[in-house]
């Protein structure tokens with residue numbers, strides 16, 4: 484008996500542009516395999532040119548490492564509290580604990596699914612009333628949708644608390660004409676395998692001046708003092724990006740605009756083909772926001788229907804995934820102070836990320852929509 488294997492459709496697979504191998508080969512040909520080298524410098528320059536707004540980029544081994552360094556450069560240390568968007572991937576919060584500090588979680592608003600400015604202010608006032616001044620805020624442009632930058636930054640400014648802007652999912656997104664990653668005291672990007680562009684693994688810290696970048700690179704290369712021998716006055720990390728991986732990044736930057744367009748096309752396709760189903764809701768772009776639509780997410784009427792769709796897709800060899808489980812609901816953070824309004828828990832229960840890779844073909848999208856329509860008939 485013959486069984487046909489349905490073509491696997493992944494949630495968000497890597498998508499090379501073509502020139503990546505040229506830059507990697509260049510590194511081999513010049514024996515520039517070890518950390519640093521021309522690919523890193525070129526990759527950083529192309530990120531800086533793309534983001535604009537006078538940012539300085541330091542390429543690192545991961546986005547998580549970038550958040551860690553950003554928080555450390557803001558002076559976060561043991562005993563401190565850091566406010567973090569609850570609706571996110573754990574990598575937004577974990578680095579807070581690496582520094583011995585404690586994350587305090589704040590829930591989302593419904594328009595962008597990101598940190599609620601009202602609840603943020605409530606959280607700050609509560610901590611201040613207890614004699615604690617939060618040391619920093621981690622705000623996230625989740626799924627590529629910019630958070631309410633004006634409102635969130637106005638609250639942060641009012642209380643003088645710096646922001647680490649987690650743009651891991653938002654390279655290519657913008658808010659009122661400025662690119663995501665350029666708003667915070669520090670911004671971070673990720674080039675993990677599932678992101679809009681990838682170096683197989685990697686990240687960047689975006690800084691507002693050259694001096695901050697130099698401090699970040701110093702910490703990322705084991706905090707070596709200026710001496711002929713190895714001398715250290717501070718604890719450092721091994722967080723720098725390798726010249727090989729930066730070669731992949733250089734090639735990926737050349738196709739970034741195409742990747743954003745392709746992901747936005749996916750969103751439009753789903754929106755067009757599923758919008759006659761009353762049960763399915765989409766996240767809209769508020770005025771002034773431009774999302775890279777890293778992942779297209781839908782909201783279903785209930786957890787049961789969400790699961791029914793997810794399992795039906797899985798049975799057809801198609802990967803989809805529930806939305807991020809909020810940090811305040813994670814076992815590891817269950818004792819942390821949280822400011823909750825029910826928004827992210829509801830999104831987690833009812834939401835599903837659909838396959839969103841930039842290499843998806845129209846037949847793939849039709850297949851996915853067909854299965855969803857069939858299940859909801």
Ligand SMILES: *Cc1c(COP(=O)(O)O)cnc(C)c1O
Nearest residue numbers: 545546547572574575651673675
């Ligand atoms: C991917 C991601 C990170 C971490 O990036 P890595 O490069 O995987 O360490 C941080 N925050 C968010 C929201 C992410 O999606």
